Amino acid sequence: MTSIVLALVLLALPLPGAKGNVYHGLTLLQLMIVAFVGLGIGWLSLDRMATVGIPPPAIVLLAAVIAISGWSVANLGILGRLDPGPAVGSTLAIGFALGGLIRGMTDDRRSVAALVALAAATSWLAFDLPELPFRPMRDFHLYLGAGATALGGASPYLSAPITSVTTLDRLPFVYPPLTIPLFELLARFPQPLADLVWEAGSIGAVVAGLYLVGVRGRWLIVLLGWPPLAQGIAVGNVASFAFVLYILGFRIGAALVLSGVFKVQSMIPSLWLVRERKWRELVIGLGIVAALAALSVPIVGLQTWRDWPTGLRAFAASLANIPGLQGLTITRWQGPVVALVITVALVCFALRGRGRNALARFGLASVVGSPTLYVHGLAPLLAGALVLGPELLWFFLGLGPRGIEFGIDSAWVAMVVVGVTLLVARDDLRLPGDLTPSRADLHPVARSGQVWPRRSIEVPPEPPAGSSYQVPPGPA
Numbered sequence: 001m002t003s004i005v006l007a008l009v010l011l012a013l014p015l016p017g018a019k020g021n022v023y024h025g026l027t028l029l030q031l032m033i034v035a036f037v038g039l040g041i042g043w044l045s046l047d048r049m050a051t052v053g054i055p056p057p058a059i060v061l062l063a064a065v066i067a068i069s070g071w072s073v074a075n076l077g078i079l080g081r082l083d084p085g086p087a088v089g090s091t092l093a094i095g096f097a098l099g100g101l102i103r104g105m106t107d108d109r110r111s112v113a114a115l116v117a118l119a120a121a122t123s124w125l126a127f128d129l130p131e132l133p134f135r136p137m138r139d140f141h142l143y144l145g146a147g148a149t150a151l152g153g154a155s156p157y158l159s160a161p162i163t164s165v166t167t168l169d170r171l172p173f174v175y176p177p178l179t180i181p182l183f184e185l186l187a188r189f190p191q192p193l194a195d196l197v198w199e200a201g202s203i204g205a206v207v208a209g210l211y212l213v214g215v216r217g218r219w220l221i222v223l224l225g226w227p228p229l230a231q232g233i234a235v236g237n238v239a240s241f242a243f244v245l246y247i248l249g250f251r252i253g254a255a256l257v258l259s260g261v262f263k264v265q266s267m268i269p270s271l272w273l274v275r276e277r278k279w280r281e282l283v284i285g286l287g288i289v290a291a292l293a294a295l296s297v298p299i300v301g302l303q304t305w306r307d308w309p310t311g312l313r314a315f316a317a318s319l320a321n322i323p324g325l326q327g328l329t330i331t332r333w334q335g336p337v338v339a340l341v342i343t344v345a346l347v348c349f350a351l352r353g354r355g356r357n358a359l360a361r362f363g364l365a366s367v368v369g370s371p372t373l374y375v376h377g378l379a380p381l382l383a384g385a386l387v388l389g390p391e392l393l394w395f396f397l398g399l400g401p402r403g404i405e406f407g408i409d410s411a412w413v414a415m416v417v418v419g420v421t422l423l424v425a426r427d428d429l430r431l432p433g434d435l436t437p438s439r440a441d442l443h444p445v446a447r448s449g450q451v452w453p454r455r456s457i458e459v460p461p462e463p464p465a466g467s468s469y470q471v472p473p474g475p476a
Contacts, residue, residue, distance in 0.1 A: 010116070042100040046105065099121070116398070176308060238262040367381055388417075
């Protein structure tokens, strides 16, 4: 019953604010219905294939053929000339593939918790399909523009506040000058090549981050559809690289310091090194940043470093002129004082934690403390959420950038879910020990047994029917 209620809540959340067509003639409700149908067909098809003994490679090939064929018929056939035919066909095809991946190819492992996963994936597609395909590499092109400007001898930073933004790829560049040499180098490439290099690097960074945090198997592909990760990849934002550096920081502490090179809020998790008394890693990280800054001076010049603080002040004034630039940040809706108080409280909350739990808490504080927050900025929340059972985990994953009521955003609900979870979770962030095989099959970290595992842990042989799945033992 709990799974059914959670699934219905996820499906209902986006609807109050839905107005007009959102995707090639489809309203949000229509898009969600089509997506859920596609996901359901994919899940049921893989369920039937898995139970009749078809070899896994053949299942993968057959599912791919069905998905590609459906997309081709919708876009290249008669439906392709009838709006919203292409949208319906594409959504069904993508939903079929994603639903099949959620089901997987294990025999006879069904759980009602799959309803929550399918509802979450429906909310993903309702965001990803209308939002992501139409502004590819938007943020990366902004970085390339800054690199090209610097190559031309001009400053890429604001000299005065702005009062309007014509397109989202014309936003101000605010990253420190030590990042400019990288973008100057990429700006020398033909743009298609630069896009390819950055996109491949973004996908690789996200997959590496997911693996390091404990995600295994088909979930490494499925979670690429989670909007915070999908948006970061699609628009080419540095959030994808900040995500992997944050996750890597548990093993290599200096990475936490490096993750703050692009975004100041990403420096908050580096306080974990202080909490854990990892002084050597902290010094190494600060040394690397200092070295990069020193090496950038002869490349970008001292004047660029002088222009940077001016640009930051102009950007801060621009946020007051254009509140929409602040995105989902609590500062925009509750004011800077409230946001600062909450952030400080969360840092204190993190300092009281230990080990993995404390690092996940610092990740939560970095999200809440962001001066500007877009969907891709929610990615650090994942580490704290992965300790949840499958039903609540998929409920969390289904919460997105949608207003609910009373001025509350569902992304804030996601932050609260993670905060409460970490308050009661163990320091080692091990998964619940009573997962049945069917529920464990729906958990992206079940094979690892805990968040931030030190080594890969394989699931032991399946216990007799009716018994509970025990999370494999691992290091503390």
